[in-house]
Amino acid sequence: MIKAKDSIYKITPYIGGESTAKEGQRIIKLSSNEGAFGPSPMAVKAMQEAAKDMNRYPDSGCSALREALAKKNNISADSIVCGAGSDEIISLLCSAYAGDGDEVLYTAHGFLMYSISAKVAGATPVATPEKNLKADVDALIDAVTEKTKILFIANPNNPTGSYLKRAEIEDLHARLPKSVLLVLDAAYAEYVDDPDYTVGHDLVSQHDNIVVTRTFSKAYGMGGVRLGWAHGPDHVVDVLNRVRGPFNVSAEAQAAGVAALQDDDFLKMTLESNKKCLKMTADSLEALGVKVYPSAGNFVLVDFGNADKAENIRLALKDEGIFIRQMGGYGLPSCMRITIGTGEEMELVIEAIKGYLGSHV
Numbered sequence: 003m004i005k006a007k008d009s010i011y012k013i014t015p016y017i018g019g020e021s022t023a024k025e026g027q028r029i030i031k032l033s034s035n036e037g038a039f040g041p042s043p044m045a046v047k048a049m050q051e052a053a054k055d056m057n058r059y060p061d062s063g064c065s066a067l068r069e070a071l072a073k074k075n076n077i078s079a080d081s082i083v084c085g086a087g088s089d090e091i092i093s094l095l096c097s098a099y100a101g102d103g104d105e106v107l108y109t110a111h112g113f114l115m116y117s118i119s120a121k122v123a124g125a126t127p128v129a130t131p132e133k134n135l136k137a138d139v140d141a142l143i144d145a146v147t148e149k150t151k152i153l154f155i156a157n158p159n160n161p162t163g164s165y166l167k168r169a170e171i172e173d174l175h176a177r178l179p180k181s182v183l184l185v186l187d188a189a190y191a192e193y194v195d196d197p198d199y200t201v202g203h204d205l206v207s208q209h210d211n212i213v214v215t216r217t218f219s220k221a222y223g224m225g226g227v228r229l230g231w232a233h234g235p236d237h238v239v240d241v242l243n244r245v246r247g248p249f250n251v252s253a254e255a256q257a258a259g260v261a262a263l264q265d266d267d268f269l270k271m272t273l274e275s276n277k278k279c280l281k282m283t284a285d286s287l288e289a290l291g292v293k294v295y296p297s298a299g300n301f302v303l304v305d306f307g308n309a310d311k312a313e314n315i316r317l318a319l320k321d322e323g324i325f326i327r328q329m330g331g332y333g334l335p336s337c338m339r340i341t342i343g344t345g346e347e348m349e350l351v352i353e354a355i356k357g358y359l360g361s362h363v
């Protein structure tokens with residue numbers, strides 16, 4: 003049998019959120035941090051229009067989309083590279099900057115794709131301890147060695163929901179050797195409304211070793227389209243453009259992205275609903291005696307106290323067509339991550355958990 007590189011067999015494949023229910027059963031999928039309201043109708047229309055020309059290859063440079071992103075975020079279009087989801091950007095960064103003998107740093111409960119992409123590149127992923135399920139700047143700096151090539155921080159982090167404030171990011175960057183690329187993964191940035199938070203675009207412009215990654219998969223409700231992007235210094239943009247496929251973002255995705263950026267009302271409605279439903283969910287679950295970690299994203303991390311109980315609750319909910327995500331892969335086996343859906347969906351999930359807890363005292 004032809005074998006791939008040894009390091010590839012050390013990878014545990016990423017398992018996506020479950021969503022297969024019994025026939026005819028209503029599905030409430032709260033297992034993948036997807037947008038609760040579908041995509042913007044403007045994005046759907048633009049995609050349908052673009053589909054008429056699917057015999058043509060897409061614009062390799064994603065020009066219109068980069069221009070739209072640049073305008074929206076007050077940055078230069080030349081500092082943007084688009085990808086098939088931010089997953090692709092993460093993977094491209096790892097394969098371009100890290101290889102055999104190199105290390106890729108991230109935090110203990112950081113997003114799983116950092117370690118998978120590091121291993122694909124042949125590098126060693128190094129996870130540092132967190133403090134109260136939040137990235138610990140001291141631990142990260144202590145773990146930096148001459149082999150460290152990239153440091154990934156999901157800000158806010160999935161699945162913990164915690165984030166580093168601007169001052170903490172600045173402190174981390176100031177103490178990091180300039181030879182290490184600091185990647186601020188801002189997949190959930192739209193949801194954060196703390197004035198002390200920074201997505202990091204201003205930091206990219208000021209420094210030579212910071213990259214911000216973003217996505218249309220969460221607040222824009224476009225996970226199925228696979229559209230993400232990176233904002234970085236010229237030398238990183240140059241590298242990403244060398245390693246990416248020439249047509250890595252479909253014409254349909256580009257058109258949908260441009261249209262989605264114009265639909266401010268949809269984004270506003272999504273963010274307002276998330277804020278309201280997140281609070282309602284956290285308050286209701288805490289009232290049931292369950293530990294809920296504070297979250298700045300579109301999900302909550304809930305600790306049911308022990309792994310068996312958490313798994314039984316997941317299975318009981320699944321039986322009712324409600325899918326939440328187990329967190330064993332993130333080293334948090336007693337926890338479940340619940341995506342914030344619509345108000346009605348959250349009421350149903352709370353009722354289901356209440357029902358389970360009431361009948362299993």
Ligand SMILES: Cc1ncc(COP(=O)(O)O)c(C=O)c1O
Nearest residue numbers: 087088089156160189217219230
């Ligand atoms: C922290 C974080 N980064 C990146 C991604 C990848 O998003 P996408 O590839 O859909 O852009 C996710 C998806 O769940 C995430 O949680």
